[in-house]
Amino acid sequence: MSATTVPPQPDSSTVTKRVTSRGSKNGQHRRLGGWWLPYALLAPAILFELLIHIVPMATGVWVSFIKLTQIYLRNWGAAPFVGLGNYSVSLDFNSAIGKSLLNSFLVTCGFTVLVVGISWGLGMAAAVALQRAFRGRGLFRTLFLIPYAIPIYAGIITWKFMFQKDTGAVNHLLFDNLGLPGDKPFWLIGDNAFLAIVIVAIWRLWPFAFLMLMAGLQSVPQDVYEASAVDGAKPLRQWSSITLPMLRPVNVVLVLVMFLWTFNDFNTPFVLFGSTAQPPAGDLISFHIYNASFLTWNFGTGAAMSVLLLLFLLVVTSAYLLFVNRRSKRA
Amino acid sequence: MRDTVGTKVFRVVTLVVLTLFTVIPLWVMITTSIKPLGDVQNAFAWIPEHITLEPYIHIWQTVPLAQYFLNSLIVCTVATFVSLIIAVFAAYGVSRWRFRGRGAFTTTVLSTQMFPGVLFLLPLFLIFVNIDQATGIQLVGTRLGLIITYLTFVLPFSIWMLAGYFDGIPRDLDEASKVDGTGAMGALWHVVLPAARPGLVAVGIYSFMTSWGEVLFASVLTTGPTQTLAIGLQQYSTQINVYWNQIMAASLVVSVPIVVAFLLLQRSFVAGLTAGAIK
Amino acid sequence: MGKTRAILAATAIAALTLTTAACSSGGGGGGSSSGSDKDTTLTYWASNQGTSIQNDKDVLTPVLDKFTQKTGIKVKLEVIGWNDLQTRIQTAVSSGQGPDVVNIGNTWGAWLQSTGAFAEFNDANMKAIGGADKFVKTALDAGGAPGKTPTSVPLYGLAYGLYYNKAMFADAGLQPPTTWEEFVAAAKQLTTGGKYGLALAAASYTENIHFAFLTAAQNGASFYDKDGKPTFTSQPIVDGLSRYLALMQTDKVVNPGNAQYDNGTQAIADFASGKAAMVLSQNNADASIKADGMSPDDYGVVALPSPKNAKAEVATFPAGINLSIFKYTKHLSQALKFVKYMTSEDTQSTLDKPYAALPVLAGAKASFTDNADEAKVFLDAYNNKSKPLPQVATEGSFESTIGKGLSQEFATIATGGTVSDADIKAMLKTAQEQVEAQG
Incomplete structure (x- = not known):
């Protein structure tokens, strides 16, 4: 763990050499280290995001396709796959x-x-x-x-x-x-x-x-x-x-x-x-x-509802950003 | 330049209305916390008829408030500092380099802000349990689990804020430092961080306050001795009687330190937000 | 772009999995299995039975210390409020991580049994805790589906009763009611001068579902048919619920303000302070009433009355708290010893008093009250006038859907609306659909 949180310090002399030899072309950003340096800088953040946000989220999406009720809660793998069943239940407004x-x-x-x-x-x-x-x-x-x-x-x-x-x-x-x-x-x-x-x-x-x-x-x-x-x-x-x-x-x-x-x-x-x-x-x-x-x-339907909520928020946010960007380009 | 009458009226009305809106709940909180229970259970009175400090003595006995306080303090402080460190590195990377996957990273990280907590609460719990079984690192029912959860919750906003902040610091300064031979990390340490101090303070305050107020995950990821104030405060109302005076006293006790700290740091917070948000 | 992202994500997840896998080969697998008693620490989740969580700790700690002295087995106690208990049990069930022994509401018995996460009290295990015969049969039967091996055993017994204020009844020249009609008439007479005949926790879904069940049962109705299919919308059930709601809607003997009481203790506080002449509660109300400052001499208790033309005289269901052992426990033999100890005569007589519980052991004397009449009323209701709640896997959602539906109908009444039989039926239909979706 500690090895990844503190990215290794690049040898400064080579950095300087590379920067001076390449220079900056057309405002392109200079490289201050190896190609891997930005990835190393991002690694801890990525690790935590994966652990706490992305993987649980993906699991949640998977749950929305299975019938996860109390009978299967102890053993998720055994829960039957219901496809879009949870979604159709959630969206059946009758x-x-x-x-x-x-x-x-x-x-x-x-x-x-x-x-x-x-x-x-x-x-x-x-x-x-x-x-x-x-x-x-x-x-x-x-x-x-x-x-x-x-x-x-x-x-x-x-x-x-x-x-x-x-x-x-x-x-x-x-x-x-x-x-x-x-x-x-x-x-x-x-x-x-x-x-x-x-x-x-x-x-x-x-x-x-x-x-x-x-x-x-x-x-x-x-x-x-x-x-x-x-x-x-x-x-x-x-x-x-x-x-x-x-x-x-x-x-x-x-x-x-x-x-x-x-x-x-x-x-x-x-x-x-x-x-x-x-x-x-x-x-x-x-x-x-x-x-x-x-x-x-009833975690299956709950998850399906959450995914629907997420989709809704994604659509609204994208539309909003698109609208805002277009307007600022016109202005 | 002199204000018109209209401007003056607008200002007075706005300030009076908003002051009342802000102050009334605070007044209720403070006065209720020093009323005896009998008075609280009867019709409301703006001015307390009898004053007692008993609620402030009882709150520590009804619920182990001191323990919860300590837990909140440890969890939020550690989460804030660790997330700051991680966010600084990530923001520096995003701000100073153009690399493959940069767009994907920023989009993904920001979109996590949209995730409904309900959806990944149970999966997260399960992952923690599996990590425990695989490695022996206990994450459920420990402060550690809550710390890594909270630090991740505040990461997206922190990275985004700091990246904006770092963008505003001229690259020439990095270059100058680099010429001094300290390298990329040296530039971060000697140039970027000092220049970004208000931004760091702002992000730190945001992280701390967000963690301090979180309810949902705290209720599932903690057990008795590791519970935080968010959970502890709710326990007053599950008692035999709703001790509103004690609830108000406890609310005040958990609010005062954070409010005071926030107000002391508010100037840096505003300054940090200004520079970060207007990119 | 999308492709890059996908590859990135896949790589990262793979890397994460590898890390976890690599670590798992090195790390140990947690605690050792069923070692000697001296090295064992059991984790026990107790429900909130006393006046506060702290009070529970004070009551239980000496009892658990005694167990440790006797057996060498240490017990880590955590007392969990009722609001959190279900969620906490869910997380334990889904993850296989949690306590060894847990308190459950006995009405959850069949429903938690269906998760398969709890150790069965089969012949061997039952023998280890002292045999099935030591329990009152009603109490034992209430904790699981009929015909299946139980996964929980009774710990504390509880029953409903109608508490009444002796002085208010005497002043009005009233006798304690023996039928529903007398009960309503008395309540009407006592609703004067800002006081009400009855206090109800009308926003508490658990209280609501209990009374919905009892009034429907008095009408001879069942919420599930023989095959375990929900039959919520039958006319006797609608009539039962209508009779219950009428207490606020047409009889007007309940303060509309009670529509906000989401906790039974709030109704008890009204009763103890003389704002209401009667309250329907389980017998553990004794402790709360006393804490609220009403002397035990000032109130009496009768069984919840049935209507004159009732199909069945039902005054309560065998309520109570049961003990379960999680199947994943690594200390089954120690857990069984603990259950045996908690359900032993000695421990029971220690705990029945502070928790105002009815005895669950056959032949044990009621020690929760010094009032012989009160003890008789509750024991009679528990043993002779009780019908268990549906013992089905969907019991949990049955409770929450109908109970919350009733909370909302009380809210409608309190805010000036009316609830017709058609509304009740519609609510029950909604509840049934939700329960069916789960089943």
Whole structure:
């Protein structure tokens, strides 16, 4: 192990000789060592990726083609091969399994659009509001980053307490303090659960958007704004004509990363709804698959659902990157 | 340049709304943690009527929190450092060389970010067991297993961030160092790493926080004495009564160190992200 | 490009496999098999039976120490919460790595038996732990499919009962109910002034499936036919579930807030604090009620009442915790000794009290309570008015699908919706399809 983590040091004199003899042609990168050096540098990363990501993933894909239930769990090799059977069960939207998967998928789509959209909006608003120096700016910046720094489960558990019907802060605020009419509603069961999980996820995610956008804004030179102000541009117009285009590289990455995190979110429903009672309105897809696998011991269909989820994410991501690249070429 | 009225209104409204949104849960967490259980079980009150520090004493007895704390600390620290080392080498390779398979490597590594954890949880467990049986290295139920899992989870993002960072460091500097006769590794050590320090800090913070918050794999790969805070915190609610005041106290205890550390390092974090992300 | 990647990946995987193979020839194969007792350490996963995991450790450690003193066999204890136990057993089953001995819910008996991962208590093994005759027959039969060699033996016995608040009943001039109708009438009368007649853990799928099973059984229905095929949607089952849901929906004797209780202890806390006059619970509630500050003199227990026209008088199923030995264990003889010790008269009488468990040993006296009436009610229910849950391989998903379906229907009711018989039937149909997909 240790032999691979520390790549051997190349003999420097030969390196220099080779570099000077070859020189750099047309911006081609110079070789600082033997052809194997980059591979040696990558080797530890590749090893761990294979061990933890790739091989288990390949195994998971294989599982999606076999009928892995409790009877075969002890001896996977004996599980019968069912071809695309697990997939057709998952995608048969007339059956109970397919219908609930579809419901979960739609819930997740709505969840993702709302959470990513609103988080981005809040992050942008905060970043712009704190763009110019004023007294107390550092305080706000520090404060806004706290939800991001708090361990995920600690933040979600706090919200779970706040969403309790009779003893929670949310109902107390809405009905006792603000005097909303009617009875205090449930937040963690029934349809309100969707709202609850969206709020929690935004609370957790928006500081990240804020952080990235704030970092991005620091590279926008102040004099650009001043020049456009002289031209009579209003703040909103400045934002759309200067800020937004300058932040494009950040936004391209930010939106993608937030999309992937939110769509795959497992922790929020797991901690918020507990491991036994999940309302259909908050049945996010990762959590749905987890339950389909572990609660009913039906790992074959669970794996098939995961592979479908992965394919969906791959397609969306590729389309997104294609779209983004084409636009940047045109621009 | 003076702000227009509109700008001012926008700023005040934004800051007030977001401050409330951020602070309310924090306030609830703090005040609930010092209320007696009886008060917590009744209607909510913003200002605690009775104040007690008992929850902070009981949390250590209800659940072996100190042990979990130590486990989290060891696992996350080691995972962060090892992943940083591995990511530095990989990012250096990706940034400074054009070689066959480079594209495949970066695409594959980045696409692992899309893998649903549920899909490879059980296979990973099985692989760990097989390694154990073949080599005698115990990975299930040990901190080591969790360490190598977490360090891999954060590798893709770390490599991507650092590669972007290294790209921004002019190659001429490498060349200069190389002329000094220190070779590729020397250039990495003497030139690239010092210049990339903010990036390293940012990636380190990201890795540590990601590991600190992981729930799913921790629940399967650890056993009693090696469990981490993520699991430990959930145990408060499986008790005979839901001790919300203790849960809040424990949440606060596990949050404070990481929040403080993060806020102390936030400047480097932002600086590191800026340079890495805007490539 | 794709080709390069494939080759790269294939090479890497091959390399990895080779490394593993190379190492495997060198490394030893783990622990030695069935050595002497003194060198053996058994790993034991206990379920969370006490008031907290720490409490379980405190209760079990002296008992295990005594075993080590007697036999020299060391025991490594891990107490696992109910939320994690299933997943942990799954990983152990799939990998062959885990504890030697494990606690299981006895309703999982047949289902875990079907995995083939557990050692059979055949004649020889049964003899080694003291013979099948030492157990109460109901308890032993509950832990596995009929006609198959059991893979688990009873450790603690549990039964359901209806706890009632004596003072509230006396104030209202009520007698403890003997029929379902009396039960509902009493609950209605006691639902006044912010207090409710009954507390239910309506979001707990395990509690829900238990009561679904009991109400359906009182209606004479079975969830599986003779061949082990699910028959969830029969009318008596729908009627049973409807009667159970009615407690919140039409009788309105359960606080809608209970639709959020995902843990039986939350309902017990309401009962102990006087917010509810009755609670349905297994007999180990005694410890929780006491911990919540209610004196044992202030409550009474009767059997879960059946309707007047019930097809069968069913008050409970033989609930409880069983012990199983994993087949992969390298210390079978020591594990058997341990099971024998845990199910010995001495150990049982030590553990029955803190865990409020019914005796699983034939002829043993109930020691979980000092209240003779309470003991009588639970023992009578356990021995005479019980029907076991379906002992089939799909029992696990039967529990989770219907139990969670009911949680959601309670949520619908609590949030102002209505659940009709057609809705119940639709839920049962969904559950049946999921169970069939697994079977």
